[in-house]
Amino acid sequence: MKLIIDTDPGVDDAMAIALAHAMPEIDLIGLTACFGNTFVSQSSRNARYICDLLGFAVPVAEGASLPYGETDYVPSANVHGPEGLGNIETISQIGKNIDESAAAFLVRMAAEHKGELVVCAVAPLTNIADALALDPAFASNVKELVIMGGAYQHNGNITPYAEANIFHDAKAADAVFAADIPIKMIGLDATMLTLLTPHDFHELALHAPKIGGFIEHISKFYLEFYRSVGVMTGCPMHDATAVLACTHPENFTFEEVGLRVVLDGKEIGQTIADDTRPRVQVAVSVAGKWAVDLFKERIVSLG
Secondary structure, eight states: OEEEEEEOOOHHHHHHHHHHHHOTTOEEEEEEEOSSSSOHHHHHHHHHHHHHHHTOOOOEEEOOSSOTTOSOOOOOHHHHOTTSSTTOOOOOOOSOOOSSOHHHHHHHHHHHTTTTEEEEEOSOTHHHHHHHHHOTTHHHHSSEEEEEOOOSSSOOSSSSSOOHHHHHTHHHHHHHHHSOOOEEEEOHHHHTTOEEOHHHHHHHHHHSTTHHHHHHHHHHHHHHHHHHTTOOSOEEOHHHHHHHHHHOGGGEEEEEEEEEEOOSSTTTTOEEEOTTSOEEEEEEEEOHHHHHHHHHHHHHHHO
């Protein structure tokens, strides 16, 4: 499977990139960076840093810096840390982004690998909306768009109504759900069933000191945030769950429904059913223990 991850690293993004690298089923051909957990320049820097740590090189294309129609953006430093990777305060600039925007790179790769490319979008959907606007054929050229975002039957995690990735650019997300593109939405209904405990992170560090140790280190800040909001047992592996949906959809339960995004008022960012929209596959459950166990197995294989 040829895969591009659209990302805003982010603690759980780092875990998702590591997992994709460790999955023999995946040929990771690039990363596109968006604002979200961090400013976009931090997102692309973190993506390159993570790839270097993992010991592989792929193109990193920097994309959107702001949500549609906005002139300012404040990242989620309280969730992921001021630089995006937990308590790490200094992150080296390793390598350079390619001289191509995220949207242009997505469009080009989808055309070059028509019917083969899966895009796993684990950030606000601005880069995806930009790709659709740049070339409407992007929608038919990609094999599938797998989104980590949304809350269908579950409460939101940034407001009572909205999941963070959708909330951070509701207009872009709504444009994506309006497009005729094969979509799987892996939202909080599924990802909140995939909790990694401090013991899980300790095991990763024990059996894979380099990569597992890095993941355990950056997880501490993330775990503390979840404890602060009442999730006492662990933290969900949101973005890594979406990667698993790319390769093992049979372990998810899906409901087919059209979706729109609320664009104003207190419910802005909420993903709700709309029968007038193209139907997408919404994950309403996942085999949580299987997901956690496979994630740990694959990360340990990296050493």
